[in-house]
Amino acid sequence: MRLAIDMTKCMGCMACEMACGYHRDDGFAFLSSSIQVYRSKEKKDYSGVMLKEDEYLVLSRPEGLEVSRIGAIEEDPEKEADASAKPLLLREGCDFCEAMDGGPMCIRFCPVDAITLGE
Ligand code: SF4
Numbered sequence: 001m002r003l004a005i006d007m008t009k010c011m012g013c014m015a016c017e018m019a020c021g022y023h024r025d026d027g028f029a030f031l032s033s034s035i036q037v038y039r040s041k042e043k044k045d046y047s048g049v050m051l052k053e054d055e056y057l058v059l060s061r062p063e064g065l066e067v068s069r070i071g072a073i074e075e076d077p078e079k080e081a082d083a084s085a086k087p088l089l090l091r092e093g094c095d096f097c098e099a100m101d102g103g104p105m106c107i108r109f110c111p112v113d114a115i116t117l118g119e
């Protein structure tokens, strides 16, 4: 099971990040979210979404999907140099909001239905 994010729909609003923080902490705390929006300093109007799973980091970007094993990121100096992913690696992996009535919070709060749950 994995969350899929359609980057042709995503507008980088961060509602998923806020909803996940609420799921984790019963408050709007971005620091505990398993999902994180990032923007590029180099490219205008560019954003992607990072998702921390238990063993993988999933990057959804306009140019495609990248799935990396977390141990491999920590061993790879080039990937580790990507500072934007570091805080996320320390957080809990997505649990698909299994204890929440109504299912994954990020899916429920995405205003453009960009997130789906697949196999
Ligand atoms: S499914 Fe739940 S735990 Fe996973 S990213 Fe979405 S809100 Fe966070």
Ligand code: SF4
Residues within 6 Å of the ligand: 005, 009, 010, 011, 012, 013, 014, 015, 016, 017, 037, 049, 109, 110, 111, 112, 113, 114, 115
């Ligand atoms: S809530 Fe939906 S549109 Fe907003 S950043 Fe997350 S995936 Fe993108």
